[in-house]
Amino acid sequence: MSHPPQIKIPATYMRGGTSKGVFFRLQDLPEAAQVPGAARDALLLRVIGSPDPYGKQIDGMGGATSSTSKAVILSRSSKPDHDVDYLFGQVSIDKAFVDWSGNCGNLSAAVGPFAISNGLVNASRALENGAQNGMATVRIWQVNIGKTIIAHVPITNGAVQETGDFELDGVTFPAAEVQLEFMDPAAEEEGAGGSMFPTGNLIDDLEVPGVGTLKATMINAGIPTIFVNADAIGYTGTELQDAINSDTKALTMFETIRAHGALRMGLIKHIDEAGKRQHTPKVAFVAKPTDYVSSSGKPVEEGDIDLLVRALSMGKLHHAMMGTAAVAIGTAAAIPGTLVNLAAGGGAHNVPKAAVRFGHPSGTLRVGAEATQVNGEWSVSKAIMSRSARVLMEGWVRVPGDAF
Incomplete structure (x- = not known):
């Protein structure tokens, strides 16, 4: 009986805020997974190690918690006045299910740094007057909820600065601060009429x-x-x-x-x-x-x-x-x-x-x-808050060739 070899896919494992996830450029995914659907979901499930009846995700990149069972797909933005399109998948641990219904605010902090470091956003364009040091502004289109996020990413010598002294409770070590602005954050959810308070009441x-x-x-x-x-x-x-x-x-x-x-x-x-x-x-x-x-x-x-x-x-x-x-x-x-x-x-x-x-x-x-x-x-x-982000590992993830 023959078995298919593993394939490798370029990926980066990143911490954003108090979450971790596997980040991909859309263009690096296998062709079948470059569009929404069963193949994409099956691929991400196998990458993360789900569904796992043991609840540990031992055979994947997930960390057996909702904070560490996540995947992100990024591409150059097709939206006017935006730099990058950000799609987030919350991968179920024990079920064969990827939830695309919302955003991850913590991993939003890692989107700007990843986009700059991986050629989706030009750092010199994001910095004023082509400077090599300063704060790069990355305009993110959050695809899941159709909202804009503005990330302010520190740049040193033309590269993303990841180290720093910004402390975030829930994260052991300090890092560089990434400031986030969630523009017009009231979600336009289907069935909610685009209202901040879908019932019409504060309580x-x-x-x-x-x-x-x-x-x-x-x-x-x-x-x-x-x-x-x-x-x-x-x-x-x-x-x-x-x-x-x-x-x-x-x-x-x-x-x-x-x-x-x-x-x-x-x-x-x-x-x-x-x-x-x-x-x-x-x-x-x-x-x-x-x-x-x-x-x-x-x-x-x-x-x-x-x-x-x-x-x-x-x-x-x-x-x-x-x-x-x-x-x-x-x-x-x-x-x-x-x-x-x-x-x-x-x-x-x-x-x-x-x-x-x-x-x-x-x-x-x-x-x-x-x-x-x-x-x-x-x-x-x-809405405004600060997080931090850091690359933990970069290279390729591997999955069996028949996994999706």
């Missing part, structure tokens, strides 16, 4: 069978997100991963909240469709600030944060915070009357929060948003 009563009726802020910004109050579901907002991820009953509860929230937001038409849309929406719970100890053992003091937020990704509590969820947090905090704004101290005086620092399991993160209200409708022109 809804969300009926969840087996859980009860929860106050919820459901927002499309950065990524569709359902916010609930921590105390309404029996938590304090100081929880770390083990407190939830080892609790099967809790995970089932969160998935039920997610499914019914997705239905209420118009993201799915029937509750059974939620399982085919694992990446979105996200579920997060918020609370007023209090002291706690992060997963690294670092104390986080009440006075250093505006609120507490914990969020789930792909069915598990995230070890830090998804970048897109941080955009949702910043956006919701900027709009008086949302649960996020109220937890951050907006209170009865309807005070908008132009920027907040929130506590997450690994530490803290600051995010800002510019919100305005016109004729009773809220809009956000951009």
Whole structure:
């Protein structure tokens, strides 16, 4: 019996923010995988090592968490006034499924550096007056959600600078800071009418069978997100991963909240469709600030944060915070009357929060948003935050020739 040889595909393994993923140039993919469809999905599943019933992704590049089971495909942009098209795939760990329904805000930080280093963007064009040192501006078209991201990438001697002293909670070592602007972040989700608040309300009563009726802020910004109050579901907002991820009953509860929230937001038409849309929406719970100890053992003091937020990704509590969820947090905090704004101290005086620092399991993160209200409708022109990115390995990935 003959077996096909492995093929090799140019790829780069990168960290972006608190996530890792395998990055490809579209032109380097096998021809069958250069277009959306079954062949592309099968290829990425095999690269990452899914589906894996053991949940470890030993035979692939994935790291057995939602933060490390990711793939990115980049190409020169076909969109006017943009440099690069960025397509993100969230690869399921235990199922033969790639979710293309949303963005990864953390890996967004690596898109600009990769694009410059791999010839998709000319660094001297991105720098003013062809300088060799400075901040390159990369205009990214996020294909999944049809939105613009502006990345400000440090350049030294004409090359991307990756080392630096910018520290990001959830990442062990410092690196160079990459500033990101998520332009007009309200997601134009199918069924949501392009509205930031698809139900038309800042707070809804969300009926969840087996859980009860929860106050919820459901927002499309950065990524569709359902916010609930921590105390309404029996938590304090100081929880770390083990407190939830080892609790099967809790995970089932969160998935039920997610499914019914997705239905209420118009993201799915029937509750059974939620399982085919694992990446979105996200579920997060918020609370007023209090002291706690992060997963690294670092104390986080009440006075250093505006609120507490914990969020789930792909069915598990995230070890830090998804970048897109941080955009949702910043956006919701900027709009008086949302649960996020109220937890951050907006209170009865309807005070908008132009920027907040929130506590997450690994530490803290600051995010800002510019919100305005016109004729009773809220809009956000951009959300801003800083991440870092670094190449971990570059060369080729190998997969069996019959894998796709």
